[in-house]
Amino acid sequence: MKDRHPYEKYYKKLEPAVKSKAEELAVFGYGAIEARDVWEYLIRKVWKNPDPAHVRMYALVSDVLSVKPGDLMSFKTVEAYRSPNWFAELDEKELDALFNGDKTEE
Numbered sequence: 722m723k724d725r726h727p728y729e730k731y732y733k734k735l736e737p738a739v740k741s742k743a744e745e746l747a748v749f750g751y752g753a754i755e756a757r758d759v760w761e762y763l764i765r766k767v768w769k770n771p772d773p774a775h776v777r778m779y780a781l782v783s784d785v786l787s788v789k790p791g792d793l794m795s796f797k798t799v800e801a802y803r804s805p806n807w808f809a810e811l812d813e814k815e816l817d818a819l820f821n822g823d824k825t826e827e
């Protein structure tokens with residue numbers, strides 16, 4: 722199993738800033754962005770090479786509040802393309818309706 726990121730333990734303290742950033746992005750028209758999206762971006766991209774020995778709360782807050790919408794959206798796009806199967810949650814009947822159209826009304 723993958724190890725937890727060293728900064729995960731700071732989530733509760735950073736949660737207000739993360740939520741605030743998600744709300745700010747929603748105001749600017751990025752309504753599909755949620756706090757967990759911002760956090761995932763920070764963990765996987767911004768804090769890719771953490772230094773737990775020299776972590777400063779003000780630096781983490783600054784990282785959260787400095788997230789740029791374009792960078793976050795690029796990250797989400799790349800992650801969507803990396804996902805193993807976009808249709809994994811659909812059963813065979815739903816996939817057939819999706820690709821062949823719903824012919825039950827004919």
